[in-house]
Amino acid sequence: MDILTRLENGEELDASTLAKLYQYDLFTLGEIADQRRKSLYGDKVFFNINRHINPSNICADVCKFCAFSASRKNPNAYEMNLDEILKIAQNAHNKGAKEVHIVSAHSPNYTYQWYMGMFKEIKAAFPSLHIKAMTAAEVDYFSRRFGKSYEEVLADMAEHGVDSMPGGGAEIFDESVRKIICHGKVKSNEWLEIHSLWHKMGKYSNATMLFGHIENHEHRIDHILRLKKAQESNLQGGFNAFIPLLYQRENNYLNVKSFPSAQEILKTIAIARILLTNISHIKAYWATLGLNLALVAQEFGADDIDGTIEVESIQSRAGAKSASGVELAELVYKIKDAGFRAIERDSLYHELKEY
Ligand code: V47
Secondary structure, three states: OOHHHHHHOOOOOOHHHHHHHHHOOHHHHHHHHHHHHHHHHOOEEEEEOEEEEOOEOOOOOOOOOOOOOOEOOEOOOOEOOHHHHHHHHHHHHHOOOOEEEEOOOOOOOOOHHHHHHHHHHHHHHOOOOEEEEOOHHHHHHHHHHHOOOHHHHHHHHHHHOOOEEOOOOOOOOOHHHHHHHHOOOOOHHHHHHHHHHHHHOOOEEEEEEEEOOOOOHHHHHHHHHHHHHHHHOOOOOEEEEEEEEEOOOOOOOOOOOOOOOHHHHHHHHHHHHHHOOOOOEEEOOHHHHOHHHHHHHHHOOOOEEEEOOOOOOHHHHOOOOOOOOOOHHHHHHHHHHOOOEEEEEOOOOOEEEEO
């Protein structure tokens, strides 16, 4: 029996069998994914007005795919102080941002108290601003560096104003790939454990997957299945969105020779929608896909495009055309021009406004 029928019959299949989904043509996968997406959200495309803040690019870890952290390929090390960060949050708030997405390199220079205090000051100054901050990789780094358990770090984050966690640091869960691309950083089981502990606190987070580098189809499916399993055991809280991040190739140390075609990228998004029946949202992150492909992806299973971002430093350092974010008017125009309804959401996917 073919794999799609077996899936429809509710059979549980392993990653090597499911990897054969890539052998289907794009439109077969796209059709099923689009039906699922439409039955949930019709022709709505979700986005938010957000501001990315990356306090420092000085990093104790060395991920081969990363062009953001200060190194020989990026000699411009920087470290923001609290005033700078508060000014950015103030500006973003004035411009209508509902979320600050704060992710930093693993800088050995910030103290635990300073970092937690930064969240507290932002929350005190702008109580309505949702703070999405601290990847599981940062939680793990803080835990190792300051001798605290994951539980302690997560409890302190919540106490100091962090509302939800972003999905970064997941990369590819397969240990053999991880060893090559980000040896030394948070391990797959630790990443999953940190999110699970956060969910047990009744909190929400996202989950990413970095794809299009040295991994194969089975590694991607394995990654998706591990997330699905983790979400199954959540009694409260959980993953809001799955975000496949397309690898950007410039200014980094990963020696990749071939890159996925648009068909391959869209298949990955469609397969995610088909398999991840328990994660509500699939985000086609425009900063890695480009706005045009991210909009096409909305017909292949995605329902979200991320937001205005304002300043983007991680993917743009590696070649993406996302350094200055996107103007709200342009984002809305493009969503509507592609035939969708442009729905501004908050960080937890409550609908705020239709444009
Ligand atoms: O984990 C680093 C990725 C991630 C490259 O939760 C790269 O809503 C592509 O996680 N090419 C951080 N990607 C960003 C992130 C994220 C982004 C947007 C929304 C959300 C969310 C989370 O950036 C890292 C890493 O996988 N990254 N280098 C690169 N060369």
